[in-house]
Amino acid sequence: MSLLPEPVAVLIAALGRLPGIGPRSAERLALHLVQSDSVSIECLAESLLDAKKRVGFCSICGALTEQQPCVICSDNGRDPSSICVVETAVDVINIEKSGAFSGRFHVLGGKVSPLNGVGPEDLRISELESRLHDVKEIILALGTDVEGDATSTYLAQRLSSKALKVTRIAHGIPAGTGLEFADDLTLSRAMEGRREMQ
Amino acid sequence: MSLLPEPVAVLIAALGRLPGIGPRSAERLALHLVQSDSVSIECLAESLLDAKKRVGFCSICGALTEQQPCVICSDNGRDPSSICVVETAVDVINIEKSGAFSGRFHVLGGKVSPLNGVGPEDLRISELESRLHDVKEIILALGTDVEGDATSTYLAQRLSSKALKVTRIAHGIPAGTGLEFADDLTLSRAMEGRREMQ
Structure with a gap:
């Protein structure tokens, strides 16, 4: 007979499905929660519930938003001639935090991954193509893993017939670290991407 | 202007108050949650809500329970002559898992900790004293930190006038590890607690 009351076991299972929460953490969290005050x-x-109810995805770019379209898509001050393509809605927030980009965004909703059964038709690529009027540059800001590379290559090919420039953000040594912390692939990408100093 | 929708910021704050969840984890969890399906x-x-509503503390021993009194307190098969005193309701579950104890429990609800403003009167000690009829042994299973030591000593003194034995669980080298992993205090406690081999 288990001493764990059934609702606590259910809560542990629900918490354990969250990313980065293992069975032990889920148990610790659940037991903390049932012992804390009701408020x-x-x-x-x-x-x-409130976050889920009030926050959705922008119908144009796919970013998280409380209004339709989102603040970026409805901001006429932002450059409509360049679109930054990212994997997830969270990437939009991270790039916005950096302040390095003043154009529009487009969230793909993932990356091409045959092993996980995700093909190009599962991503928001046709939605991207319908936004290309007046666009001069597509900046691909996808991950640097195999699937991110494959998706970037696929998109560059698919968009090559359009009259626009397709670029990819630079990969290299992260800011503020020494070479000793960079792995081989990062180093060889940094070497490939070298630029002449002014 | 922050791009993070306000309900998401509220959710991040709520998650960040959980134990072991830092600001970065809270953000990652919240963004995962708003992007996952409604179900x-x-x-x-x-x-x-269900766990909080249905699970409470046993009116006798203080363990987590769905019924009053809890399954242990209402189980006549358990030895009523020994009470194991623990700090939290979770400790009851852990000791039950080990299967090493067949008596009753009593949850103190904490330990004496002057720095945090917790005195003996804030713990369930008088509730323990009201349960002492027919009890032959009180087993103190509190932590081995300074406050656990102080609480054990205090309880042993306070109960010394009663006609019962007060014992404390052994402290020593954990099962399955070598001496090289034990710190000085654990080693000296293990030495103090040595027993003659049969």
Whole structure:
């Protein structure tokens, strides 16, 4: 007979499905939660439902938003001639934080991954193609893993017939670290991507 | 202007208050949750509320339970002559898992900790004293830190006038490890607690 009350076991299972939460962490969290006061647990449950209810994806670019279209797509001050293509809605937030880009975004919703059964038709590529009028540059800001590389190559080929420039963000040594922390692939990419100093 | 929708920021704050969840993890979890399907997020919110609503503390021993009194307190097969005193309701579950104890439990609800403003009167000690009829042994299974030591000593003194034995669980080298992994204090406690081999 297990001493763990059934609702606690259900909660542990639900928490264990979250990314980065293992079975031990899920148990620790669940037992903390049932022992904490009602207000904080209700506040957590409410913020979960509230976030899900109020936050959706922008119908144009696919970023997280409370309004349609999102603040970026409805901002006339942003450069409409360049679109930055990213994998997930979270990437939009990260690039915006950096302040390095002033154009529009387009969220693919993943990357081509035959092993996981994700083909180009599962991504928001035709939605991207319908946005290409007046666009002069597509900046691919996908991951640097095998699938990110394959998706970038695929997109560059598919868009090559259009009258626009397709670029990919640079890969190299991260800012603020020495060469000793970079792996071989990063080093060889950094070498390939070298630029003449002014 | 932050791109993070306000309900997501609220959710990140709520998740960040959980133990072991730092700001980065909270952000990652929240963004995963708002991007996942409605069913899984509702299931999580519901299991939170359900666990809090249905699970409470046993009125006798203080363990987590769905019924009053809990399954251990209402089990006549368990030895009523020994009570194992623990800090939290979770400790009961852990000791039960080990199968090493067949008596009753008593949850103190913490340990004496002057720095955190927790005195003996904040713990369930008088509740323990009201359960002492027919009890022959009190087993103290509190932590081995300074506060656990102080609480054990305090309880042993306070209960010394009663006609019962007060014992404390052994501290020493954990099972399955070598001496090289034990710190000085653990080694000296293990030495103190040595027993004659049969």
